[in-house]
Amino acid sequence: MKCFKDITDEMKRHNMPLPSDKVMVQIPDAENVLRQALGYFLELSGCRLQWLPEYGEVGRWLSGNEGRGLFLFGSCGRGKSILCRYVLPAILLGHSRRVVSVFDTAEMNSRIDYVLSRHIISLDDIGTEEVCNQYGNKRLAFAEIMDAAEKYNKLLIVSTNLSVDDIRRRYGERVLDRIKATTHRVLFEGESLRR
Numbered sequence: 001m002k003c004f005k006d007i008t009d010e011m012k013r014h015n016m017p018l019p020s021d022k023v024m025v026q027i028p029d030a031e032n033v034l035r036q037a038l039g040y041f042l043e044l045s046g047c048r049l050q051w052l053p054e055y056g057e058v059g060r061w062l063s064g065n066e067g068r069g070l071f072l073f074g075s076c077g078r079g080k081s082i083l084c085r086y087v088l089p090a091i092l093l094g095h096s097r098r099v100v101s102v103f104d105t106a107e108m109n110s111r112i113d114y115v116l117s118r119h120i121i122s123l124d125d126i127g128t129e130e131v132c133n134q135y136g137n138k139r140l141a142f143a144e145i146m147d148a149a150e151k152y153n154k155l156l157i158v159s160t161n162l163s164v165d166d167i168r169r170r171y172g173e174r175v176l177d178r179i180k181a182t183t184h185r186v187l188f189e190g191e192s193l194r195r
Contacts, residue, residue, distance in 0.1 A: 022067030023120060023155035027095045031059035034091065038079070041086045050193060057186040058083060062091065069149065069156035071183035073163070077192025080159035084124045088157055092120070100157065105129035112141045116148050122157040127170060143171055146178040156183060 011018055027033055039049040054072075061070050070088070072080040089100035101118035105128050108115055115121060126142055149156045158179075160167070168176050179185070 020119075020153040022153045023065075023098070024067055025062060025065040025092065025096060025098075025155075027062045027091060030062035031056065033095060034059045034062060034087070037087045037091050038082070041082055041090070045082070047193075052078060052188075052190070054078065054186050054188045057184075058088075061184050061186075062088075065155075065184065067153070067155075069154075069158070069183040071156070071179055071185045072159045072188060073167070073185065074161070074188035075190055075192065076161045077194040078188040078190060079193065080161075080188055081124050084122045084157050084159040089122060108141050108145070112139060112144065115141070115145060118154070119152075120155045120157075121145065121149075124159050126158055126160040127162040127166065140171070143175050146171075146175050146182070149182045150178050158183065 008018060034055060035049070035051065038055065042049050058070065058072070061068075072083060074080075085102055089102055092098040092100050098120055100120045100122050101115070102122040102124070103111070103115055104124050105126060108123055109129050123142070123145070129141065145154075145156065148154055162170065164176070167179070
């Protein structure tokens with residue numbers, strides 16, 4: 001009987017598909033690093049850090065993600081966007097030498113093929129986008145990205161104000177199942193911190 005290591009080596013020579021490696025994140029002293037980065041970016045915006053329990057969950061993800069992305073959902077004004085757009089990309093670059101490609105939903109729709117070519121993707125404010133229409137072809141950009149995350153082990157960092165039921169209604173059970181399979185989910189609850 002042939003060894004599967006030899007078979008996969010032969011598959012590589014024939015350019016046959018094989019699973020991609022998962023993106024592993026393991027930041028030492030992650031919660032402290034997160035506090036510093038979040039405080040820094042909030043200060044740039046003229047705000048002060050108010051530590052929320054949800055941030056502790058994000059810190060735990062940073063300390064060891066087990067190859068899974070991060071899905072931040074729930075109440076608005078709780079810091080999800082600043083985490084997705086600035087804080088987490090800065091931490092991953094500075095502490096893991098990983099480049100995160102950051103997109104809002106308009107960019108996701110207008111540059112869907114480029115987004116799909118990236119391996120570590122941050123998407124801010126999912127649920128606000130329209131159906132992508134390229135040259136008369138309607139595409140569900142977020143559904144395509146979730147599919148690619150599962151097939152090619154892309155690391156996704158996603159923020160949304162949608163609830164689980166809203167996600168199910170907007171994108172369907174299949175996309176919700178892929179979110180559950182590929183990401184660690186953190187629910188943000190409570191009053192907005194915006195003044």
